[in-house]
Amino acid sequence: MERLAGIRSTLDAHDRWRASTLNLIASENVLSSAARSVLDSDLLHRYAEGHPGGRYYEGTQFVDHIESETEKVVRDLFGAGWADVRPISGTVANEAVFSRLVPHGAAVVSHTIAAGGHISHARIGSLGKRTRQIHPWPTQADGYTIDVAAARDLIAREKPALVVLGRSLILFPEPVRELVDVCRENGTLMFYDGAHVLGLIAGGEFQRPLEEGADVLCGSTHKTFFGPQRGVVLSRGVDGDLDGSLDKGVFPGSSSNHHLFSLPALYVAAVEMQTFGSDYARATISNARALAEALARRGLHPALADQGYTSSHQVALDVGDHGGGYEVGKRLCEQDIVCNMNLLPGEPSKNAMRPRGVRLGVQEMTRFGMGPDEMDAIGDLLHAAITKARDVRDEVHALRDRFPEVRYGFSPADLGAPSPASA
Ligand SMILES: Cc1ncc(COP(=O)(O)O)c(C=O)c1O
Numbered sequence: 214m215e216r217l218a219g220i221r222s223t224l225d226a227h228d229r230w231r232a233s234t235l236n237l238i239a240s241e242n243v244l245s246s247a248a249r250s251v252l253d254s255d256l257l258h259r260y261a262e263g264h265p266g267g268r269y270y271e272g273t274q275f276v277d278h279i280e281s282e283t284e285k286v287v288r289d290l291f292g293a294g295w296a297d298v299r300p301i302s303g304t305v306a307n308e309a310v311f312s313r314l315v316p317h318g319a320a321v322v323s324h325t326i327a328a329g330g331h332i333s334h335a336r337i338g339s340l341g342k343r344t345r346q347i348h349p350w351p352t353q354a355d356g357y358t359i360d361v362a363a364a365r366d367l368i369a370r371e372k373p374a375l376v377v378l379g380r381s382l383i384l385f386p387e388p389v390r391e392l393v394d395v396c397r398e399n400g401t402l403m404f405y406d407g408a409h410v411l412g413l414i415a416g417g418e419f420q421r422p423l424e425e426g427a428d429v430l431c432g433s434t435h436k437t438f439f440g441p442q443r444g445v446v447l448s449r450g451v452d453g454d455l456d457g458s459l460d461k462g463v464f465p466g467s468s469s470n471h472h473l474f475s476l477p478a479l480y481v482a483a484v485e486m487q488t489f490g491s492d493y494a495r496a497t498i499s500n501a502r503a504l505a506e507a508l509a510r511r512g513l514h515p516a517l518a519d520q521g522y523t524s525s526h527q528v529a530l531d532v533g534d535h536g537g538g539y540e541v542g543k544r545l546c547e548q549d550i551v552c553n554m555n556l557l558p559g560e561p562s563k564n565a566m567r568p569r570g571v572r573l574g575v576q577e578m579t580r581f582g583m584g585p586d587e588m589d590a591i592g593d594l595l596h597a598a599i600t601k602a603r604d605v606r607d608e609v610h611a612l613r614d615r616f617p618e619v620r621y622g623f624s625p626a627d628l629g630a631p632s633p634a635s636a
Pocket residue numbers: 240302303304305307330331333379380381382406407408409432433434443444
C-alpha cells in the first residue's frame with residue numbers, strides 16, 4: 214500500500230531531520246529511552262475515569278497502581294499536599310482551574326500576551342470564557358516586570374477572585390512572596406501557571422510557588438519537565454474545598470479519558486526529576502545565561518540586559534534590525550536551527566504575527582548534554598545565520614551529532630524485568 218508507506222517515510226524523515234537540528238523551541242523537550250520504552254502498551258486503548266480505587270470502569274487495577282505512585286512522586290517534587298496527574302496538557306489543567314475557581318464575570322488579574330502571558334490566560338482563551346474582567350498586571354517601564362506596589366494596590370482595590378502568575382515568556386521568577394499577603398487579605402486565590410518552568414521548579418533552582426504561598430500550581434510536563442505531553446494540577450493540600458473544586462474541574466470538568474498510555478512515562482520522568490532534576494535545572498539556567506552572553510558579545514541584543522537577561526531556560530532575542538522574528542525564525546529553520554518568533558518583553562500585542570523577537574530555549578540541548586562551550590558555539594551559529602554572514606547547516610549538524618544521547622535520565626534496563634503479574 215503506497216499510501217501507507219507514505220506515512221512511515223514521512224515520519225522517518227521528520228525524526229531524522231529533527232535529530233540533526235539544534236532545537237531551541239522553549240516549550241519542548243525529549244524523553245529518556247526509559248520513558249519512551251513504556252509508551253507503547255495496552256493502556257493505549259483503555260479508560261479509567263475517576264480516581265485509583267474509585268473508578269467508573271472495571272479492569273483498572275494496574276493503572277490504579279501507576280497513577281497513585283505517580284501522584285506520590287509528583288507531590289513530593291513540588292512540596293504539594295494534593296496532586297492531580299490526569300490533565301492531558303497544561304491548557305487542560307488551566308481550564309480545570311479557571312472553570313472552578315473563577316465565578317462568571319468575576320475580576321481576575323493576569324499577564325497580557327505582550328507581557329508574556331499565555332493564550333489560555335487571555336480573553337480569547339480559557340480564562341476569557343469565564344470573565345471579561347481581566348485586569349493586566351501593572352508593569353515597570355520595561356512593560357514586563359510586575360510593579361509590585363501597583364499590583365498590591367490593584368488587588369486591594371479590585372479584590373479579584375484569582376490572580377495568575379507564570380507566563381510563556383518567563384525570564385525571571387514571579388513575585389509570589391511579595392503578593393501572598395495582599396491576596397490573603399482580599400480573599401484572592403493565587404494561581405501559578407508553571408507550564409514552562411515546571412522542571413526548574415522541581416529541580417529547586419527557580420522558585421517554589423507552593424512553598425512561597427501560591428494556592429494552586431499547574432504545569433505542562435514536557436517543557437523543562439522530563440515527561441510526555443501532559444499536565445498537572447497541584448495545591449498545598451490545606452483546603453479540602455479548594456481541592457474538591459480542582460478535582461471536579463479536571464474530571465468531569467475538562468477531561469474524560471486521560472490518555473492512560475502516557476502515565477507510565479510520566480512516572481519514569483518524575484523519578485528522573487527526583488534523581489537528576491537539580492543538576493539539570495542548574496545546567497539549564499546557566500546555559501541560558503551563557504547563550505545570552507554569547508549573543509551579546511557578538512553584538513546581538515538579548516532582552517532585559519539590565520536584569521542579567523534570564524534566570525530561566527529562555528532567552529528573548531531582539532532581531533528587529535535583522536528582519537524581525539518572523540523572517541529570522543524562517544531563516545534559522547532553513548539553517549536547521551529551530552525556534553519561534555515571539556513578542557519581546559513589553560512589545561505591543563498587535564505585533565504578534567510580526568514581532569521583533571525570537572524566543573530561544575536551551576532546555577532540550579541541555580538534556581542532550583550540551584554545556585557552556587556549546588552555548589558559545591550556538592551563539593556563534595545564531596549570529597552567523599541571523600546576520601547572513603555564512604551558511605551554517607553543516608556546522609549545526611556537526612555540533613548536534615556530538616550529542617546523540619539523552620542525559621539526566623534512565624535506560625530501559627533500569628526499569629527491571631517484567632513482573633510475573635504483567636506476563
Ligand atoms: C504559560 C503557559 N501555560 C500553559 C501552556 C499550555 O500548555 P500545553 O501546551 O501543555 O497545553 C503554555 C504553553 O506553552 C504556556 O506557555
